[in-house]
Amino acid sequence: MIKKQHFIQALTLGLFPLLLPNIAQAQVGLSPLIIESKLDKGKAEGVITVSNPEKETFRARVYPELFIYDPELGFKTIPSDQSSIVPYLQFSPRELEVPGNKERKVRVIIRTPPSLPDGEYRAVIFTENLKQSDIKQGQLATAVVARIGTVVFIRKGNVSPKLTVDSIKYNSQKKSLELIVKNSGTATGYGAINWKLKQGSQEITNGVFPKVSTSVNSQRNMMLQYPNKADQPSLKPGKYQLTGELSWKYPELSENKNTVPFTVDFDVPVELKFIEQKAPNTGK
Known part of the structure; x- marks a missing residue:
């Protein structure tokens, strides 16, 4: 089971209306923003809470990506490397409907093979609002989707930072x-x-x-x-x-x-x- 869940910082990513200030985006609340866990016989579990502070119902989906902390840029998603926990993540449900002023739970399940070497493995689980805001300027339409993420660290064996x-x-x-x-x-x-x-x-x-x-x-x-x-x-x-x-x-x-x-x-x-x-x- 996940032994410790806590907030570190908001990881808000996606396309934002920097050049289109009149875009109206639906909000998505998420907790926790970071999960740490040690594997127990190749298994770990956790729960992500998705909340809707607005009045209107929205649909959301969850999906994982691998990330690193770049020395210059900080948080950055990448396709793959040996520290990825992405292939071992499961979600229930993957898509969910969140009524206005309500919250829903997403169960996170990690199952790894016994041959997985000792070390730290990571992923970011994005929660993305499926409602798109279409901005029409003449014949041009731009779709804007906001997403936020929960960072997951899974550790096997005796590991620690130095x-x-x-x-x-x-x-x-x-x-x-x-x-x-x-x-x-x-x-x-x-x-x-x-x-x-x-x-x-x-x-x-x-x-x-x-x-x-x-x-x-x-x-x-x-x-x-x-x-x-x-x-x-x-x-x-x-x-x-x-x-x-x-x-x-x-x-x-x-x-x-x-x-x-x-x-x-x-x-x-x-x-x-x-x-x-x-x-x-x-x-x-």
């Missing part, structure tokens, strides 16, 4: 610090960072970076914006230091908090400026 701060880069054009976090463990970890920016003994600023997921054997690039206030000056050329703590829990709802202090040094280089120099006038 997060470390690897390095830092300073981007002079974006005026930002890019902190590289790596996960050398065997499960996805959600790391939060408390940090201080110093030059010598002087503290320049500090901040907190909220929980960000880092997949197994991958890295995550965290952008720490500085300056982030109008009255903060840009960093002058010189040597700087970023110190702090990287922390995470595993499982997320447990009290098993891991905390790793870090110190990384970096240089802000002198900006090269090209100055036009006219040749001396040698004409007679």
Whole structure:
């Protein structure tokens, strides 16, 4: 059975009316937005609740896709890899009707073969409203469908994340610090960072970076914006230091908090400026 179900963050995907502001989209509520489970004899189960906060009834369907956490882009669906749990997912029902101001349950069943190697497997279960909003502009009709997803992590064997701060880069054009976090463990970890920016003994600023997921054997690039206030000056050329703590829990709802202090040094280089120099006038 699913032992822990909890919210992490909304994963709202699909086509949105950025260029067509008068599109009316039906809303879909979903919980939980993340499910974690360990296999028990090759089996696990869970329940997704689909809710309709509007007055009008809608039909919805559920279907799985594989995803990764891209170091630059974050959440991203992909066709396949060895960590996919998609082939082993079943749903009851796959399509459902949700009356206005009501909710319905979808049962999620995972059955895996005994030969499945130990490790972490994942998928995102999308719930998609089947009602389409057609926008007609002359002879052009555009269909817009909204979908949201529940992320599923299924673990077999003794797996856990191991997060470390690897390095830092300073981007002079974006005026930002890019902190590289790596996960050398065997499960996805959600790391939060408390940090201080110093030059010598002087503290320049500090901040907190909220929980960000880092997949197994991958890295995550965290952008720490500085300056982030109008009255903060840009960093002058010189040597700087970023110190702090990287922390995470595993499982997320447990009290098993891991905390790793870090110190990384970096240089802000002198900006090269090209100055036009006219040749001396040698004409007679």
